[in-house]
Amino acid sequence: MRVRTPAVAGMFYPSEKDELIQSIKSSIYNEYGVGKTKLSKKIFGAICPHAGYMYSGPIATHSFEAISEQDFEVAIILGPNHWGLGCQVATMKDAVWASPLGNVEVDSDAAEKINKLSRMIEIDFFSHTREHSIEVQVPMLQYYKSKFTILPICILNQDYEFALEVGRAVANIAKEKKAVIIGSSDFTHYEQNEIAHRQDKALIEPILEMDVERFYDVLENRRVSACGYGAIAATMVACKELGAREAMLLKYATSGDVAGSKDSVVGYASIVFS
Secondary structure, eight states, X not given: OEEEOOSSBTTTBOSSHHHHHHHHHHHHTSTTSOTTOOOOXXXXXXXXXXXXXXXXXXXXXXHHHHHHTSOOSEEEEEEEOSSOOSOSEEEOOSEEEOOTTOOEEBOHHHHHHHHHHOTTEEEOSGGGSSXXXXXTHHHHHHHHOSSOEEEEEEESOOOHHHHXXXXXXXXXXXXXXXXXXXXXXXXXXXXXXXHHHHHHHHHXXXXXXXXXXXXXXXXXXXXXXXXXXXXXXXXXXXXXHHTOOOEEEEEEEEHXXXXXXXXXXXXXXXXXXX
């Protein structure tokens, strides 16, 4: 069984177990973190950021707290392929993901099934080797949940048609297994804080309406620089197929709000579908 070793441990999050746990706890009780808030309702999936924990961790805790209340066995994690390595859309099988909190097994059965459901989704380990958008979700999940497998899906081609097919295939897997879906994306990149808030508010509106077509219209017309738009769209499609009728924005903030200069920021949102 192959081991997918961490690509960004020690950079996006601590590489030592105790430091990592403390980092997540600090995110939870940060001014922008979830704290002791509980969301006791059925959710099908969530949108989570994937930057360094010092910036996006507090916002991410809102989605992960909601996820932790769900009864699931596999987390289907969709993220953009920032590096352009490998296939247009890729999952993997016969592998474990290494983390400072321990190894997490890939659901090979789910990988084989989703590959048969959509030939767009290829089985390719190489596509995942350097990508952080899925990796940073794993330690957060491990902190909140003791036992689960993952189905990682790395998306290079984020066009509308790809998002629709990937989302429908994910929904079919989720109907067979106890699953929760995570769409990994940051929002506006490297704009002034006020501009990022304005751009992201416009893009979040169609997400909350679960309107995928309008989401792509806003994305293109306003040129919003969200990196994982295909992962967001596919998550929306899958959750709607599974019966989601409502989307909730749990928290939004930028890197400038959380820590650092407001001259050039990245936007982060936690959104759940129920």
